[in-house]
Amino acid sequence: xxxxxxxxxxxxxxxxxxxxxxxxxxxxxxxxxxxxxxxxxxxxxxxxxxxxxxxxxxxxxxxxxxxxxxxxxxxxxxxxxxxxxxxxxxxxxxxxxxxxxxxxxxxxxxxxxxxxxxxxxxxxxxxxxxxxxxxxxxxxxxxxxxxxxxxxxxxxxxxxxxxxxxxxxxxxxxxxxxxxxxxxxxxxxxxxxxxxxxxxxxxxxxxxxxxxxxxxxxxxxxxxxxxxxxxxxxxxxxxxxxxxxxxxxxxxxxxxxxxxxxxxxxxxxxxxxxxxxxxxxxxxxxxxxxxxxxxxxxxxxxxxxxxxxxxxxxxxxxxxxxxxxxxxxxxxxxxxxxxxxxxxxxxxxxxxxxxxxxxxxxxxxxxxxxxxxxxxxxxxxxxxxxxxxxxxxxxxxxxxxxxxxxxxxxxxxxxxxxxxxxxxxxxxxxxxxxxxxxxxxxxxxxxxxxxxxxxxxxxxxxxxxxxxxxxxxxxxx
Amino acid sequence: xxxxxxxxxxxxxxxxxxxxxxxxxxxxxxxxxxxxxxxxxxxxxxxxxxxxxxxxxxxxxxxxxxxxxxxxxxxxxxxxxxxxxxxxxxxxxxx
Numbered sequence: 001x002x003x004x005x006x007x008x009x010x011x012x013x014x015x016x017x018x019x020x021x022x023x024x025x026x027x028x029x030x031x032x033x034x035x036x037x038x039x040x041x042x043x044x045x046x047x048x049x050x051x052x053x054x055x056x057x058x059x060x061x062x063x064x065x066x067x068x069x070x071x072x073x074x075x076x077x078x079x080x081x082x083x084x085x086x087x088x089x090x091x092x093x094x095x096x097x098x099x100x101x102x103x104x105x106x107x108x109x110x111x112x113x114x115x116x117x118x119x120x121x122x123x124x125x126x127x128x129x130x131x132x133x134x135x136x137x138x139x140x141x142x143x144x145x146x147x148x149x150x151x152x153x154x155x156x157x158x159x160x161x162x163x164x165x166x167x168x169x170x171x172x173x174x175x176x177x178x179x180x181x182x183x184x185x186x187x188x189x190x191x192x193x194x195x196x197x198x199x200x201x202x203x204x205x206x207x208x209x210x211x212x213x214x215x216x217x218x219x220x221x222x223x224x225x226x227x228x229x230x231x232x233x234x235x236x237x238x239x240x241x242x243x244x245x246x247x248x249x250x251x252x253x254x255x256x257x258x259x260x261x262x263x264x265x266x267x268x269x270x271x272x273x274x275x276x277x278x279x280x281x282x283x284x285x286x287x288x289x290x291x292x293x294x295x296x297x298x299x300x301x302x303x304x305x306x307x308x309x310x311x312x313x314x315x316x317x318x319x320x321x322x323x324x325x326x327x328x329x330x331x332x333x334x335x336x337x338x339x340x341x342x343x344x345x346x347x348x349x350x351x352x353x354x355x356x357x358x359x360x361x362x363x364x365x366x367x368x369x370x371x372x373x374x375x376x377x378x379x380x381x382x383x384x385x386x387x388x389x390x391x392x393x394x395x396x397x398x399x400x401x402x403x404x405x406x407x408x409x410x411x412x413x414x415x416x417x418x419x420x421x422x423x424x425x426x427x428x429x430x431x432x433x434x435x436x437x438x439x440x441x442x443x444x445x446x447x448x449x450x451x452x453x454x455x456x457x458x459x460x461x462x463x464x465x466x467x468x469x470x471x472x473x474x475x476x477x
Numbered sequence: 478x479x480x481x482x483x484x485x486x487x488x489x490x491x492x493x494x495x496x497x498x499x500x501x502x503x504x505x506x507x508x509x510x511x512x513x514x515x516x517x518x519x520x521x522x523x524x525x526x527x528x529x530x531x532x533x534x535x536x537x538x539x540x541x542x543x544x545x546x547x548x549x550x551x552x553x554x555x556x557x558x559x560x561x562x563x564x565x566x567x568x569x570x571x572x
Binding site for chain 2 (some may be wrong): 324
């Protein structure tokens with residue numbers, strides 16, 4: 001067990017550092033000893049970095065000299081698709097098993113500048129494609145709440161690392177729910193920030209118009225601190241939101257929360273989830289929020305739109321892996337066979353499936369019916385969200401249709417696995433922020449989450465509602 | 478229904494530069510039938526006159542006057558290649 005398990009927030013950690021209750025060294029040694037004991041079974045971390053000592057020394061100097069940033073001395077786990085110069089970043093794929101980063105991702109640079117302690121890299125679904133971390137080329141990761149169940153995905157290692165007390169915050173990436181779904185499955189807070197608010201520079205591309213980095217944390221306050229510590233304009237990301245647009249945001253105090261009743265009426269949502277959600281709505285009402293029914297038929301189509309746009313971008317982004325410039329090369333008699341064999345041996349079945357699907361929806365004769373149509377619907381959804389958030393401050397759903405499932409339960413049925421993302425994809429398609437906050441449990445004792453979606457760059461609305469919800473939930477427990 | 482023949486799958490694999498075993502084709506056909514069948518539901522939705530652009534961000538390319546000196550990243554990039562010869566990446570001859 002973690003000796004310092006009571007230091008479960010950034011605020012408590014910084015208070016302890018400042019009042020000299022403990023040192024960065026003591027905290028990190030405690031974490032490393034605990035990780036060494038539990039990680040072999042859990043497989044949350046693929047690697048613990050070998051230069052943590054340097055980071056600890058630097059953080060101690062910074063604290064001693066009063067140079068304290070929001071993440072100074074905070075033990076952080078990063079997902080295996082974020083570049084950290086000189087270290088392996090593999091996207092949990094055979095293709096990049098030995099690939100060493102040539103530069104730092106902007107978030108990594110930012111963490112290092114602030115004196116955060118980057119502990120290691122966490123397991124994930126291969127190239128972030130999956131909802132259970134079972135597609136990793138380097139083994140499954142277990143859910144610390146029940147070792148027979150998945151931690152969710154694709155940031156399953158990030159969630160497990162945090163839930164097993166192997167870090168205080170974890171950075172994940174979210175293309176369709178890959179931060180929020182594992183956060184919900186492991187009883188954690190997960191934030192998918194506004195598209196373009198954190199830099200994608202140095203994040204391996206999955207579907208570039210949807211991808212965003214965000215934090216998994218143990219409470220909403222830590223998510224808020226992490227978000228503001230890491231969000232910034234970066235000229236190395238062409239879709240990074242300029243500072244002027246960030247400054248122009250007017251924050252509002254949320255009062256009115258929408259509930260998309262017809263979206264919640266569809267099949268495949270477990271009774272436990274429905275009951276827990278109704279309880280959550282009562283807590284929000286007790287916290288003083290006005291709940292209004294909203295009707296947005298496009299929400300029901302978001303998953304179909306997603307499973308056209310995402311594979312299309314995947315097939316394009318992963319075309320770069322050809323065995324020539326970097327990654328795995330399997331030499332054959334001809335160049336074209338070298339491409340094919342390298343890709344066939346380098347990519348696992350789910351990645352190949354999505355490349356084929358993306359190639360299909362982009363191919364001649366199908367482009368208009370699939371990709372182009374989906375792009376128009378994306379525009380319509382963005383427009384509908386703009387109109388919606390002029391009237392209400394946020395809307396809520398469950399984060400997932402069920403609690404964490406067992407290993408193998410959905411592995412052979414891709415479409416059923418894809419349904420895990422039904423509540424989380426709309427935020428990615430519209431580029432708006434969303435937060436999952438632990439709400440309760442299902443009948444297996446597995447955590448469930450409340451999913452809150454707000455308007456463009458309105459993260460502050462999420463944090464305000466999330467904190468109120470946390471308070472009401474804890475008061476009731 | 479979106480039935481895909483084994484030839485369709487092979488054609489997609491060719492375009493994707495993947496080698497698909499004959500044995501795995503039936504399973505892929507089944508997956509695609511389910512997935513493509515599901516996503517096809519969007520074809521009946523009216524989109525009205527909305528477009529599909531959203532970004533308010535423009536002129537994101539850096540200006541030429543800030544170019545870094547030539548060769549600064551050459552070795553880093555070449556070092557990533559599985560097979561190189563001097564400052565070239567070596568591949569099988571194409572012709």
